[in-house]
Amino acid sequence: MTGENGSHRSGPRVGSAPEQALHHATQQIQELVRAQGRMNSLLEAVLALSQDLELSAVLRRVVTTAMDLVGARYGALGVLHEQGGGLSQFIPVGLSQEEIGDLTGIDHPTGQGLLGRMIHQREPLRVQDIGAHPDSAGFPPGHPPMRTLLGVAISVRGRVYGNLYLSTRHDGLPFDVQDEEVVTALAGAAGMAIENARLFEEVRSGAERFQRLLLPRLPDLSPFDVAAVYHPASEGRHHLGGDWYDALMLPDGACAAVIGDVVGHDLVAAAAMSQTRSMLRALLYDRGTPASRVLAQLDHTLHAITDNPVTTACLARIEPADHGWDLCWSTAGHPPPLLLAPGREPRYLEGEPGLPLGVDAAFDRPDHRCPLPASTTVVLYTDGLVEHPRHHLDRGMDALAEVAAKHAEGSLEDLCRALVENAPGDGHDDVAVLALRTPAVVPGEA
Template sequence: MTEKAEEPQQSQIHGMSLRLGTELEQIAEQLRSLARAQDQLHGLYEAVLTREVELSVVLGLIVSTAMDLVGARYGALGVLDEEGNNIALFVPMGLSEQEKADLIGTELPRGRGLLGHLINHPEPLRVDDISAHPDSAGFPPGHPPLRTLLGVPINIRGKIYGDLYVSERLDGRPFDAHDETLIIALAGAAGLAIDDARLYEQTRRDAERLQRLLVPQLPEHMEPFDAAAAYRPAAAPGHVGGDWYDVMLVPDRSCAAIIGDVVGHDLQAAAAMTQTRNMLRALLYDQRTPPSAVLSQLDRTVHAITDNPVTTACLARVEPEAHGWRLRWSSAGHLPPLLLAHHKKARYLPVDPDLPLGVDIAQPRHDHTHPLPPRATVVFFTDGLIEHHEHSIEEGMERLATIATTHAALPLRDFVQALIDQHPSDGHDDMAILALRTSHIRRAGGEREGRQVTHDEEASTWAG
């Protein structure tokens, strides 16, 4: 009888052991899931911090991370408008190409139905049957059928920024409390990541605005020349560079052009750039001297009254000649000008550059000259346009020359925009371009003639 009594007890103990083992396995799986979630959250935040990615990319990373965390087929993030009443931006993920095609022409969600419920009640929402929920408003035509939903608000600095949603677990089961815990944790990390991304974008906009305010506007009237410039800041936030350019007509009917790059990427570099540029403008207008002499005087002046960093620069004058123009320039450690003669391949005018400004004022500077035919284009640029960590400066210069040749027939403003849009650099430094184009009207004795130059005459002038 004792043995018969022990049998139910052993069976009960065995059942309890099985249940305990199952519960322990569930706990272990949850711990593993939490560990994976922690790794993914850490990876998300590290991606934002190290890559300095744009806000749109961050939002997509958050949605894809949420889908991975809970094994969801679909995910989305709705950003609220300033009033916090409607969805101003909706970022969906997980849709197949066919599902995207079926939704073409459908208005994006604005915050009605269950999405509106989450806006009006900013707390976690877990729904096992969307159609049965009293606030469900159905789906537009072409929308994939959804049964389950898990949504949580994203809070930034005490204000609801938007809502994060996932739908349809891949295993077909409804979302559970564990999934909710993971998505709530993700929403907390997402708020920090979004705040950093917004600060990054604002800092970048402010730096770009400051830089553009420092770079001068080109004169509206440059006859008989055409001038155009383009500037693009580096990708790094708060990066205020020392790149600058300037162009002006001087009293002897020449056109003076300058491009330069102050060493550094901070406010000191920007301030030094402004000082140097203003000094140079005064020297250019007041002294009818060769570029080398102007740069020497500028170097002495900067050395005497400032502690500005080292600066590279290329100063050029386009001077009238009997049958066209002459380019006269001096290089203070800067890249050579790029020349495009009409219907010819772009080529550089390489010379041995002199020392940059701020190195040794006792060293001599030299002038270089080259004839310019009518309708020639001269391009001055900073190294940010061609530098790339994966290839040499020479390769970057070659690629730039190819791009310039391809777009040589464009109007000058479109031409410089094409160069800066298709630049061969990695974008880690500021880019500045200044281009001058001589007119198709040739000069005689410094005065404009009323007759246009023919193609044969142009070729003859260039050959001469």
Template sequence: MTSKEEEPNLRRTPDPALPADAELGRIAERMRALAQAQGRLQSLLDEVLAIHQEAVLAVNRQVEPPAVLHRILHRIVTTAMDLVGARYGALGVLHESGQYLQEFITAGLSAAERADLAEVEFPRGRGVLGHLIHHPEPLRIDDIGSHPASVGFPSGHPHMRTLLGAAISVRGRIYGDLYLSERRDGRPFDRADENIIVALAGTAGIVIENARQFAQIRHDAEHFQRLLLPTLPDLRPFTAAALYRPSGTPGLLGGDWYDAIWLPDKACAAVIGDVFGHDLLATAAMAQTRNMLRALLFDRRTPPSGILTQLDRTLQALTDLPVTTACVARIEPQQGAWRLHWSTAGHVPPLLISPDQQAQYLYTEPGLPLGVDLDQPRSDHTHPLSPGATVVFFTDGLIEHPAHPLDEGLNALAELATAHAALPLQDFVQALVAHHPSDGRDDMAILALRTPHA
């Protein structure tokens, strides 16, 4: 129980200098400010969670890093503007060298203001922006022009007096800066505003770091896969060209491969193949299959069907190989000319371009892919090759599109080959890959051989 002496201490003594109504107004104002701060905090938490969720979904869906990164960073800028009530916002991303800004994302500029700045280079990290990068403590400025680091604004830049900025960093590494200018209510930026922008700058740092790590993983995966593919040897008198293009889906490994070698019996062997799957297992299986197939081709004098049969048996006995399609071919001398001798294991047919630039597919029974049925016999096929003819071996990543039948992709590739058949062979191969009719989500390999004109 409280004594009478203690009772006055439990009550707030009214300020005698203020009327009762004025004090109530001051208390109400504080309550409104507290409610507003709590609302902004909840909005900040909701936005940060939403931004992180968008970034995670982008990675899971294998979205191209630059596209999703720009969109998310722009969202961070506009979120900061909304929560603080700022008229202008911007975010600068440092180049990986840390020497200059490689990207500058703005929000809040009117169409007229953007037009006035159309010929002006975006900031490179000097002035106040450079100060933020080199001195990464949060920065609140009531008069930009009076700051020691200020170098002024370029011609046509909208007038800005106040600035709130924070460095974008993760674990001590600086990735850029986030800043706002001009509160719409005309007041200077306060500590609550600073806390918001620091939190969003931290979110931007995580997004940038993850995007760069993802891009590096993709680059390393592509480099690793390219190292497994051969450099074509000297195949004269034939002209040869090959090209591998990784999946348009970032970070996915593939199992497509090609190969071509001279054989001891004066035939030229050409191989194209595709291991099902888009992971490290598919890439490893591709390397095993290619190396084993090269050894069998060089060692044995059996026709292509026999090579595929032996390859299938060996792989099933020694490895846990995923289902694989392949086409094994020999270009053999025949009475002063050449003939194509091939066998397929569930693979798309070769494309033959005649010397007068007419295209036709060498359709045959495709046979079963490797790893399906060892007892199923495989067939051999032959076709004469005129001087100056071109044989194109390719994987289905070049033609498959989920919205179109396979025949449509094959027809489109044949038309494309006819249109570019007069090009030098390497340019021809590059044109087919550059203008392929597929959706680009699968990796693709292409190998072309052209017989000599004489």
């Protein structure tokens, strides 16, 4: 456009200084927005890492979280040998089923090539072309093609625990400085999460050992056969509990068996379990009274000298009888015994359960009696074996009976193991199982 004097008017042109400044400011704003979004993602990722306490789950979450942060298709975590030199564990993530099939028979990396370089240095490593790198050792047959690499060390207590590897951004671009910075920040949080998981496993292992030491070693109960299994909770953060069992021969010739469950999942519950079991054993051995009276005396004693939590229990006496044996039992709010008689379907010995211990010592509990043929198995168990929050209790009881029927004729050790391994419960609670089998001949024949 020309003016009156025929000269061209000067106006802003594309690429002029004002437009360049505006374009630059727009880019900065976009970068800030992206940086803010990535920071929020990083904070969410750090919080997510703290949710798991199982070490295997933490390690895998570290890889998947890093992949999400930088948009990587593949990721892996290599855990170093404690003695140094090589990888003790390699956790790959992102491989398709077809890619996994192509690698069948191929061992996991042991720490050669670029992975070996990462083992011996703490600095992050960014590679735009893996094949062209002088330290590259190549890929095994069937390995998916990978060109770019971002590697960051993960330290625990100042010592390199392992290395995090990422490859192939979804947008096809190489990893940049921002990717390196965000993954390095994540690696710091990952080190703390891994340390927490390791400490949790140490505490859990020590707690499980402590609880097993509190449980009795079953004595020789000849002519009866006996077996028991205790299994800590497999779900959640609590691996201590109040489940216990006991069995012993009494001076009057009866065989006593008991199983119980103290409410709670902590050291208090475990200590209360030990205290209650010891009191009950003393009362059992001292008094040849019905099971209900023993439970009543135990309840009065607990009320008088302890502040133990509420406890459920099932106490049984197997007494000689003319026809064989009688099972005499009483329960304090506990699930009923399961009876496995030769040639018969499994059945629960239903009866009024009575109040749990620690509720009201003034209420009496009923006694129940049932004849036991030769080679009959009585199974006592805690509710963690059958309870599931999404299923009715009857469903768990029926499933337990089905498993018991399949293993009723085998050894008691195999029976207890099968009941725990195939438990219909959800694993949120610890489990105890006690199985007692009458001799193959009745007392008179013996």
